[in-house]
Amino acid sequence: MSLLAVEDLCVSRGGLPVLEGLSFAVRAGEALVLRGPNGIGKTTLLRTLAGLQPPLAGRISMPPEAMAYAAHADGLKSTLTVAENLAFWAAVYATEDIEPALERMNLRGLRDRAAMSLSAGQKRRLGLARLLVTGRPVWVLDEPTVSLDAASVALFAEAVRGHLATGGAALIATHIDLGLTEARLLDLGPFKAPPPEAGGFKGQFDEAFL
Amino acid sequence: MSIWEYANPVKFMKTSSLVLPWAAGLTAISLIVGLVWGFFLTPEATNFGSTVKVIYVHVPSAMMAINIWAMMLVTSLIWLIRRHHVSALAAKAAAPIGAVMTLIALITGAIWGQPMWGTWWEWDPRLTSFLILFLFYLGYMALWGAIDNPDTAADLTGVLCLVGSVFAILSRYAVNFWNQGLHQGATLSLDKQENIADVYWVPLLFCIAGFVLLFVTLVLMRTRTEIRARRLKALEQRERMA
Amino acid sequence: MIALLIRDLRLAVRAGGGFGLGLAFFLIVVTLVPFGVGPEGGVLARIASGILWLGALLACLLSLDRIFALDFEDGSLDLLATAPIPLEGVVTMKALAHWITTGLPLVVAAPVFGVLLHLPQGAYLWLIVALILGTPALSVLGTFGAALTVGLKRGGLLMSLLVLPLYVPTLIFGAELVRRGAAGMATQVPLMMLAGITAATIAIVPFASAAAIRVNLR
Numbered sequence: 009m010s011l012l013a014v015e016d017l018c019v020s021r022g023g024l025p026v027l028e029g030l031s032f033a034v035r036a037g038e039a040l041v042l043r044g045p046n047g048i049g050k051t052t053l054l055r056t057l058a059g060l061q062p063p064l065a066g067r068i069s070m071p072p073e074a075m076a077y078a079a080h081a082d083g084l085k086s087t088l089t090v091a092e093n094l095a096f097w098a099a100v101y102a103t104e105d106i107e108p109a110l111e112r113m114n115l116r117g118l119r120d121r122a123a124m125s126l127s128a129g130q131k132r133r134l135g136l137a138r139l140l141v142t143g144r145p146v147w148v149l150d151e152p153t154v155s156l157d158a159a160s161v162a163l164f165a166e167a168v169r170g171h172l173a174t175g176g177a178a179l180i181a182t183h184i185d186l187g188l189t190e191a192r193l194l195d196l197g198p199f200k201a202p203p204p205e206a207g208g209f210k211g212q213f214d215e216a217f218l
Numbered sequence: 219m220s221i222w223e224y225a226n227p228v229k230f231m232k233t234s235s236l237v238l239p240w241a242a243g244l245t246a247i248s249l250i251v252g253l254v255w256g257f258f259l260t261p262e263a264t265n266f267g268s269t270v271k272v273i274y275v276h277v278p279s280a281m282m283a284i285n286i287w288a289m290m291l292v293t294s295l296i297w298l299i300r301r302h303h304v305s306a307l308a309a310k311a312a313a314p315i316g317a318v319m320t321l322i323a324l325i326t327g328a329i330w331g332q333p334m335w336g337t338w339w340e341w342d343p344r345l346t347s348f349l350i351l352f353l354f355y356l357g358y359m360a361l362w363g364a365i366d367n368p369d370t371a372a373d374l375t376g377v378l379c380l381v382g383s384v385f386a387i388l389s390r391y392a393v394n395f396w397n398q399g400l401h402q403g404a405t406l407s408l409d410k411q412e413n414i415a416d417v418y419w420v421p422l423l424f425c426i427a428g429f430v431l432l433f434v435t436l437v438l439m440r441t442r443t444e445i446r447a448r449r450l451k452a453l454e455q456r457e458r459m460a
Numbered sequence: 461m462i463a464l465l466i467r468d469l470r471l472a473v474r475a476g477g478g479f480g481l482g483l484a485f486f487l488i489v490v491t492l493v494p495f496g497v498g499p500e501g502g503v504l505a506r507i508a509s510g511i512l513w514l515g516a517l518l519a520c521l522l523s524l525d526r527i528f529a530l531d532f533e534d535g536s537l538d539l540l541a542t543a544p545i546p547l548e549g550v551v552t553m554k555a556l557a558h559w560i561t562t563g564l565p566l567v568v569a570a571p572v573f574g575v576l577l578h579l580p581q582g583a584y585l586w587l588i589v590a591l592i593l594g595t596p597a598l599s600v601l602g603t604f605g606a607a608l609t610v611g612l613k614r615g616g617l618l619m620s621l622l623v624l625p626l627y628v629p630t631l632i633f634g635a636e637l638v639r640r641g642a643a644g645m646a647t648q649v650p651l652m653m654l655a656g657i658t659a660a661t662i663a664i665v666p667f668a669s670a671a672a673i674r675v676n677l678r
Contacts, residue, residue, distance in 0.1 A: 023369060024455055058542045061678040077542040081535025085467070087474035092467075099463030100543045138539075350628055357622045361608060364618050373675040374608050378622065381604060381668050385626045388657065392632040395649070 010035045011074060011146050011177040012057070017066030018201070019049060019056045025064055025201040026052055032194055034177045036145070039168060039188055042181040044196035050181035051080070053196070054150050057179070076101075076144035080151060082135030086124030090115055090134055093123055098141040109140035112167050128155040136164060140171075147171065147178040153186060162187060225302035227445050234438045241438060245431040252424030260418055272330045274422060278429035280323035283351060286316030286433065290358075291383050294376035304441065306372035307448070309379065310362050311440035315433055317355035324348055343393045350389050354382045368448065461549045464540075468557035482519040482562035483569055489515040490573045501578040508577035509587060509638035515573070516566050516595060517627055523562050524602035524623070525609070525616040527554055528673065532610050541677055547670040551607065555599045555666070563595035579642075586641030590654060594634040597658040600665050601626045607672035629657050 010033040018028035026049035034040045042050050056063050057070075058077035084093050094106040110116050113133045123131065132155050139147055147168070153161050165187045168178050172190075180186070224230050256274035290309045297306035327345060328338045339345065361378055365371035472479070493511050497503055531537040540550050570591055571584050579587065605623035609615030637650040 022367060022455075055538075058538075060538060060541060073544055075542070077539065079535050079538050081533075081538070083531075083534055083536035083539040085471055085534070085536070087471060088467070092470070096463050096467045097539075097543075100540075100545060102544070350625055353621075353625045357618075357625060360618050360621055364609070364612055364615075370611070370675055370678065374672055377668050377672055377675075378608060381626070381665065385629065388629040389625070389632075392629040392653070395653070396632045396636060 011071065012179065013067075013069045014057070015067045015069075017053075017056070017068065018064040019052050019061075020064045021049060021052045027196060027199045028065070028201040030066070030196075030199045034146070034179055036175045036177055037172050039172055039178040039180060039191035041186070041188065041191045041193050042179065042196055043183075043193055048196050048200060050196065051150055054148050054179070054181055055079075057148055070146065074144055075146040075148055076139050076142040077148045078135060078139055078150060078152060080154070082131055082138070084123045084131055084134060087122060089120050089122055090126070091119040093134060094137055094141055097138045101142045101144070103141055103143040106137075106141055109137040112140055112163075112170070113137040114163060129157055129160055132156055133160060133163070136167065140167065145176045147176065147180075149178065149180045149182075151182055152180060153182060153184050222300070222302065225296075225300070225304050227304055227449075230304050231442060231445060234442055238435065238438050238442075241431055241435040245428055245435050248424050248431060249428035252421050252426075252428050255421035256418075256425060260421060269330055269333045270418075272326050273418070274425045276323060276326040276330055277422060278426045279319045279326065280348070281426060282429050282433055283316060283320040283323050283348065286312050286319060287351065287354070287383070287386070290316065290379055294379040297372055298376045298380075303372070303448070304445065306376065307444040308437060308441045309375070310372070311444050312433075312437050313355055313359045313362070315436050315440070317352060317359065319429075319433075320348055320352045320355060324352065341397055343390075343397055346393045346397070347390045350393070351386060354386055358382065368451070461545055461553050464545070464550060464553045465557050468554060469560060472557065472561045479561055479565050482523055483565050485519045485522060486515045486566055486569065486573060489518065490576050493577070505578040505580055508574060508579040509583060509590075509642070510635050511577060512570055512573060512579075512587065512591075513594075513631055513635045513638075516563075516570075516591060517598065517624075517631060519566060520558075520562055520595065520598045520602060521620055521623060523558065524599075524606050525619050527558055527603060527606045528610040529606070529615070532676075537610070537673070538677060541673070547673055548666045551603050551666045551669040551673070552600075552662075555596075555603045555662075558602065559596050559599040563591075563599055567591045567595060582644065583638050583642030586638045586647065589641075589651070590634045590637040593651075593654045593658055594630045597630045597661040598627060600661050600669075601630075604665050604669045604672065607669040607676070610673060611676045630654065633657065 013033040015031050017030040018025055019030075020026060030053070032040065042053070044050055052061075054077070055061050057068060058075065060077075085096075088096070091106065091110070094109060098104060098106050110119055113136055115130070115133060115137055118126065118130060118134075123134065126134065132152075136152060139149075153164055156164060161184070168180075168186075168188060171178065178191075180188075180191070224233060253274055257271050260271070290312050293305045293309040293312070296302055297309065324345070327348075331340065331345075332338050358375055358378060361375050362371055365374060490511065493507075494504060497507065528537060531540065541547055567588060570587055571579075574584055574587060602623055604626070605619040606615075608622060609619045612618065633650045633654040637647055637654055640650060641647050
């Protein structure tokens, strides 16, 4: 059963289509890694999947309340402690226990530190621990390993593996090799939207002005 | 063939270029007729003197000040519901005209009020409401100016226009409640023509028609400018993509 | 959603006197007014309720522009928008947190400031009633202005221009309620209008604010 399926999707940034004709599916227990050069529209695609912006065309099918999104920024409040930050998101997603997440992301010892006193890598780990407390099966991750050292990347890969083993799925945009050998790769290059004169997407409105 | 066809920018440009000279010509004719007739060919009112003639600018501009906001409300709704870009651009184009009309109404009101009431400004409900309306116009225009992405700006100003309309009406009633004023009631309700004698009435009609046509002309011109600006932007973006 | 309220209140407290700052500002306004209009008790008594209302308006406004901007900058607004709570609820909770940190302290402290301004004897009760009924609308309308300007670098001044005209009805009926109450006149109309505007604002404006945030996140 596929947890996330995308059909003939076209996404836009700043009113211009960036990716089109995109189709893929992610099944339970599967990870899909999105690759592509800067500016190809990885973030735009993930934001569209997260429902933050509407697609220009195409279909996204996903069970309701299935997705947890993690963006570039971790959304941490610097004056709250690690545990408070995590407990807040646990409450929002109506899951109570933050201990397993602290354990998995190796944050136990930091639980009462204010988030502002964490290093960049520790913050990132806290941001990923947030994913664990959401209890959602589909993870949509935008550059999750930025500012993580090798050990933390391994920790992250382990967390993803554990998530997949319990029937979850993950969609990850990244430049770095995560050591997730079992993950499928999807190169976004071929889906780059052609410029309008080469027969690009016509429904887009700014074209109506030409 | 439906009315929404004109929401297509190309179609709009074509049609508006045909309409524009006629609108401009009719504006000139009716404004010249109305203002000359009103200013020079009507008798001086017995108890008002010549100051009453400011009515030929004051009343039409005040009417337009309110009607332009209503037009912006309608075009904003069309944009929010049907996503026709020309509609949003028309609302954007209308706002400065509305603001100027409000300002004209306020200034001519002051010019009229000075000899009538002995004061340039009074915190009368009508005057106050117009001042508040002017503030709404300013906020609306400022929001358009502050946001770079044209679609985001259109959406946000559209929402502001909706909320603003509700609160503008609320303010009108609140202000009425707050202070009973000096300003006379509406001079021009159709069934109460006895309020104003025919000699003043006919040139006033010309002036009102002239102001409406002036607005149509200006808003068409400004919408065309906005569309051209958008076209330029689209071309630049295309350049960058290629 | 309660978690969001608690988080925002906690943040306000940790950010250094979330409750105190609005009050201090209110106190400064009240202190400065007599310098501007002169110290005669009669003059102050007549304008006291208006000054207190204006102070409440400004204190409210000054604390508003960061209400979404901080969450926008650190990415939590994105995450909240994808979280299983409706954005309308987020907006309402934010407004409530704002009201608790600025509106409520003003309501409590207003009688004290009233003394400084020689507020007439009979006006105290009405002042408290008017502020309790009116200030929630100020916070909710403020979230609308903040939502419109959330993506802008320097949104503060623009937000004032957008929000202050929306405050007109609340200010008019609020000040009128105090004035009439103090003079022993009938207060039913301003009382009901003030309560009605606040209720309608709380019911409707969060939808507009949430719509504006969605547009800004797009």
